Amino acid sequence: MSVLVAAGENTLMKHPLAFGAVLYVALMTISAARAQTELYIDSGTTAPMTRSFTSGSNGYSEIYEALLVTSSNNVLIVSNTGTLLNASGSTYIGYKGSGGNNLTIAGGGVFKGTAAFVGYTNSAASNSVLVTGAGSSWTNSGDLNFGRYSSGNSMVVSDGGLVSAANLYMSSLAGGGNAIQVTGLGSRLVANSGFEIGKAGTGGNSVTISNGGRVENNSGYGFIGYAATASNNSVTVTGTNSRWSNSPSFGFYVG
Secondary structure (H helix, E strand, O other): OOOOOOOOOOHHHHOHHHHHHHHHHHHHHHHHHHHHHEEEEOOOOOOOOEEEEOOOEEEEOEEEEOOOOOOEOOEEEEEOOOOEEEEOOOEEEOOOOOEOOEEEEEOOOEEEEOOEEEOOOOOOOOOEEEEEOOOOEEEEOOOEEEOOOOOOOEEEEEOOOEEEEOOEEEOOOOOEOOEEEEEOOOOEEEEOOOEEEOOOOOEOOEEEEEOOOEEEEOOOOEEEOOOOOOEOOEEEEEOOOOEEEEOOOOOEEEO
16 A cells, blocks of 8 residues: 655655654554454464354455464354345455354344455365355355365355355365255355366365255356366255256356
């Protein structure tokens, strides 16, 4: 970020120490303002942290859960009808943390974001997401990278919950063994463009659609095992009214 400080003619040049102090205060003010607009849910070396939003509209530029490698078992909760959590920038559920971090959206809570990552680095494994109940939703205008580098992450969309993103990627760069379950009437996982299961990584990713749950791939390609290394990925569709639908204008590829 560039900062321009304007003053009278030669004022700053005549008082370099004063200029340094003014610039320092300005930068500290900008840093403090930025910190106030970013949400950190991070246990670090202390007890796990839980942050709950249960009412009103709450906005942040970016959201980090488990920023530090030593951080684990943190929880972010968005619950109740009328509760909105909005991230104008990226969301990280398990940024560097050692695992066990959770995002829960329930009871009609709404979480709106842009790009989102579950398991951002290779140390951030075994994170979980639960979106459950009619009206509960996690919608992203950008891509959702599920297990970007890490393994063992899980997501459950149940009982009328909704998760959507521009593109959905499982193991987008590395890792494997990530699992998504969409279960119950009205439960939906929506990729407004493409959905790639095992985009890269070691494979072993799975998607299970059951009991009337639906996965919708609206206007992009669908892949099960995109990369040569991404083997043993699977999709299971079971139960009445369970469905995976794909746009007829784009292809669907297995292997």
